[in-house]
Amino acid sequence: MAPSSKVRKPPTTPPTVPSEGEERRRRQLIEMTIDSLAERGYIGSTLAEIAGRADVSPGLVAHYFGDKDGLLNAAFRSLTSSIGAAVLSRLLQADSPRARVQAIIDANLDAEAFDRRTGTAWLAFWGQSPHTPGLSRIQAVYQRRMLSNLRDALAPLLARPEAKRVAAMIAAMIDGVWLRAALSTWREADSESARALLAAFVDSRLAEKRPPNPIDAKREQNALYRSFVGGRFVAGSGELFTTINPATGEALGQVEIAGRDTVEAAVAAAQAAQPAWAALTGTERGRVLKRAADLLRAANAELAALETRDTGKPIQETLAVDVQSGADCLEYYGGLAASLSGEHVDLGRSAFGYTRREPLGVVAGIGAWNYPLQIACWKAAPALACGNAMIFKPAELTPLTALRLAEIFIEAGLPEGVFNVVQGLAATGQLLTRHPSIAKVSLTGEVGTGRKVMADAAATLKSVTLELGGKSPLIVFEDAKLDNAVSGALLANFYSAGEVCSNGTRVFVHRAVKDAFLGKLIARVQAMRIGDPMDPQTQVGALISAAHMEKVLGYIERGRAEGAHVLVGGGRVTDGALSQGFFVAPTVFDGCTDDMAIVREEIFGPVMTVLTFDDEAEVIARANATEFGLAAGVFTRDLASAHRAVAELQAGTCWINHYNVTPIELPFGGVKQSGLGRENGRAAIEHYSQLKSVYVALDDIEAPY
Numbered sequence: 001m002a003p004s005s006k007v008r009k010p011p012t013t014p015p016t017v018p019s020e021g022e023e024r025r026r027r028q029l030i031e032m033t034i035d036s037l038a039e040r041g042y043i044g045s046t047l048a049e050i051a052g053r054a055d056v057s058p059g060l061v062a063h064y065f066g067d068k069d070g071l072l073n074a075a076f077r078s079l080t081s082s083i084g085a086a087v088l089s090r091l092l093q094a095d096s097p098r099a100r101v102q103a104i105i106d107a108n109l110d111a112e113a114f115d116r117r118t119g120t121a122w123l124a125f126w127g128q129s130p131h132t133p134g135l136s137r138i139q140a141v142y143q144r145r146m147l148s149n150l151r152d153a154l155a156p157l158l159a160r161p162e163a164k165r166v167a168a169m170i171a172a173m174i175d176g177v178w179l180r181a182a183l184s185t186w187r188e189a190d191s192e193s194a195r196a197l198l199a200a201f202v203d204s205r206l207a208e209k210r211p212p213n214p215i216d217a218k219r220e221q222n223a224l225y226r227s228f229v230g231g232r233f234v235a236g237s238g239e240l241f242t243t244i245n246p247a248t249g250e251a252l253g254q255v256e257i258a259g260r261d262t263v264e265a266a267v268a269a270a271q272a273a274q275p276a277w278a279a280l281t282g283t284e285r286g287r288v289l290k291r292a293a294d295l296l297r298a299a300n301a302e303l304a305a306l307e308t309r310d311t312g313k314p315i316q317e318t319l320a321v322d323v324q325s326g327a328d329c330l331e332y333y334g335g336l337a338a339s340l341s342g343e344h345v346d347l348g349r350s351a352f353g354y355t356r357r358e359p360l361g362v363v364a365g366i367g368a369w370n371y372p373l374q375i376a377c378w379k380a381a382p383a384l385a386c387g388n389a390m391i392f393k394p395a396e397l398t399p400l401t402a403l404r405l406a407e408i409f410i411e412a413g414l415p416e417g418v419f420n421v422v423q424g425l426a427a428t429g430q431l432l433t434r435h436p437s438i439a440k441v442s443l444t445g446e447v448g449t450g451r452k453v454m455a456d457a458a459a460t461l462k463s464v465t466l467e468l469g470g471k472s473p474l475i476v477f478e479d480a481k482l483d484n485a486v487s488g489a490l491l492a493n494f495y496s497a498g499e500v501c502s503n504g505t506r507v508f509v510h511r512a513v514k515d516a517f518l519g520k521l522i523a524r525v526q527a528m529r530i531g532d533p534m535d536p537q538t539q540v541g542a543l544i545s546a547a548h549m550e551k552v553l554g555y556i557e558r559g560r561a562e563g564a565h566v567l568v569g570g571g572r573v574t575d576g577a578l579s580q581g582f583f584v585a586p587t588v589f590d591g592c593t594d595d596m597a598i599v600r601e602e603i604f605g606p607v608m609t610v611l612t613f614d615d616e617a618e619v620i621a622r623a624n625a626t627e628f629g630l631a632a633g634v635f636t637r638d639l640a641s642a643h644r645a646v647a648e649l650q651a652g653t654c655w656i657n658h659y660n661v662t663p664i665e666l667p668f669g670g671v672k673q674s675g676l677g678r679e680n681g682r683a684a685i686e687h688y689s690q691l692k693s694v695y696v697a698l699d700d701i702e703a704p705y
C-alpha cells in the first residue's frame, strides 16, 4: 500500500530543507498545540498560549507556522499522518485480505486514538473543520485515504460494488464508534472493545456476501466486455469471443470484437482529443499520469486479482509486480513530462535555431498476453506524456485489465478520447497498423508478428517500436556465488511460469561448477509450489491457454527425443482441480547441445536448458549464436570479466549478477530479431515524439537573384 501522493501547487519560493534542530522545534510546537487543544479547546489555543507552553516568543511560533491556522493545520496533519503511517506499517505485516481489513481498523482505533489527550484534540479538529478550509481539506484527504485503503483491502473478498459499499460502512462505523466513545468521555467503549465490535461487523458482512470467486464461472461468464472509445464502452461488431481463466478453463466473460467501424470511431475520438491534450503543459499532463499511478496503486488488489484470473499467473506475482510496475511507469513519465523540451542552437550573429519536441499524433499500442496491464502502461505512459493520443489493443487472450486502466485514466482526469481500447484478434490489430491516420505502432509480441506489423506499417510509413521474442543466455562463470546464480536462473526461467520474453533459458554453466550448481538448482525447483494462482502461497500458476500448454509440452517431448535429460519436471500437472487448467511443472534439461530445438527456439514456458562451457571466448560466441538478442545475464565475482562479457554480448539488456529486473528508468528492448526501438527510460521519449527544427534569421537576407 503506497501512501497517497497528491500533487500540490508548487511553492512560490524554493523549499528549504529544515535542519534537525528546526524539525525538533516544529515537532515540539505541534505537541504543545495538541496539549493545548486537549486542555483549552480550539478557541483557547492561540499562538501566545502555545508559545507560553513552549517557553518561546509568539514571533518564533509565527516564524514556523505563519498564523494560528497554519499551526493548527500542521498539528492536524501530524495526527492524520501518524495514523497513515500506522495503517501502512500494519498493512505491511498483514498476510491475508481479511487481516488487511483488520489492520486498517486496528490502526484507526488503537489505544492512542482513545487516549484522552489525543482523542480530545481530534474532537476539536473535527468540530472546527467545517469552518476552516485547511482543516477541512486535511479531513477530506484522511477520509478518502481510509476509504481507498478499505476498498483495496476488501477487493479480493467481495465483488467491486459490494467492496465499495462495505468499505463505506466500515469507515462510518470507525468514525461512529470512536465519536460515541469520545462524547461519552471514553466510558462507552475502549480501544479493544471498539476493535472487536468492528471485527464482528466485518465478519458478519463477509459471511453474508458471496466472495468474488475467480472460479465462479456462472456469475462471470455472462459478463460482456467491450471496447472503450471516447471515454465510454461502445458496441462493436456484434461478433464475440470468450475469454477464459486458464487455471480452471472456465469462462470469464464474452468480449465483443472491434470491427472497422469501432476502430474508425476510436481513431476519430483520438484525433479529436489529441490537440487539446498536446496543448497542455508537460506539467499538466504529468499531473494526470501521476494521479493515474496513485489510482492504479490504490486498486492494486482488485487489478492483481483480475490479472491473475485472466493470465493464470500467481497472485503473489501480480500483487507485487504487474500493477505496481505499471504504476511506476505512469509515475516516471508523469515526472518526465514537464522536462520534455527541444534545444537552442547557436548559428552565429545572424541567426539561431531551435528544436521543438512535438507529439506524433495518434499512436497505436498492441499488447502481448504475458504482462497485459504492464504492457499497456509501458506504451501509454510515454505516449501520453509526449502529448499523443493512443489506441491500445490488448491480446485477445487477456482483454480485461486494459479496460480498467482506461477507466482509471478517466478518473484521473485524462480527457475522453486520449486513451482508447479496442478489443479483437489479429484483424483488429491490422486495422490499426494499416490505418493512414495512425502515426506509429508499438507492438509487443512474437517475431513473426513483428515482421507482419512492420510490413503493414510500411505502407503508410509509420514508425514502429517492436518488443519481440528472445532465447537469451545466462552465463554462470566458475567464480560466481552459486546461490545467487541459482536464484538468478530461477528468476530467469520460472517467473510467470516462464512466460517472460527476456527469460534466460539457455543457462551456460562453467564445467567446474556445473554439478554443484545443478545440485542446488534441482533442490529449489523441487520445492516450488504449483497450484491455484489465487492462493497466495502458489509460486507457479497456469500457462495462458490449452494450445500454448500443448506447444510447451511438445517442446519438452522434442527435447527428450533429441537426447536431452529431464532432471526435474517434464510434464503437465493435473493434481486435483489443477486438471481443469493448463499447468506445466518447472522443467530443467541437462545434456543439452546448442543445436537442439529446445536450445534454439523460444518456448515461452517453464523450460530451462543447461549447457556446459570451458572458457569465456567460447561461451560468448555460443551465447551470441542466435537470431535473437533481447537479453543476457552473467554471474561472476570478477567485475572486469563481467563488463568484458556484457560488452561482447549481443543483447538489448544485460544483467550482471541478477536477472529479469526491469526498472522503469532503464531502457528496454532488443537487438537483432528481438526488436526495434526501446521502451522505458528517457529513450522511449524518442520513439513517441518528433523534432521540428526552426531557423530564426536575425539579419536582412541576401538572395542571388
Ligand code: NDP
Residues within 6 Å of the ligand: 366, 367, 368, 369, 370, 371, 393, 394, 395, 396, 397, 424, 425, 426, 427, 428, 429, 430, 433, 443, 444, 445, 446, 447, 449, 450, 452, 453, 466, 467, 468, 469, 470, 500, 501, 502, 602, 604, 630, 669, 670, 674, 675
Ligand atoms: P503475438 O505476436 O501472437 O501477439 C501480440 C499482439 O499482436 C496480440 O495483441 C495479437 O492479437 C496482435 N497481432 C497478431 N497478429 C497481428 C497482426 N498481423 N497485425 C497486428 N496485430 C497482430 O504474441 P503473444 O501475444 O503470443 O505474446 C507472446 C510473444 O510476445 C512472445 O514471443 C514473447 O517473447 C513476446 N514478448 C516480448 C516482449 C518484449 O518486451 N520484447 C515482452 C512480452 C512478450 P491477438 O492476441 O488477438 O492474436
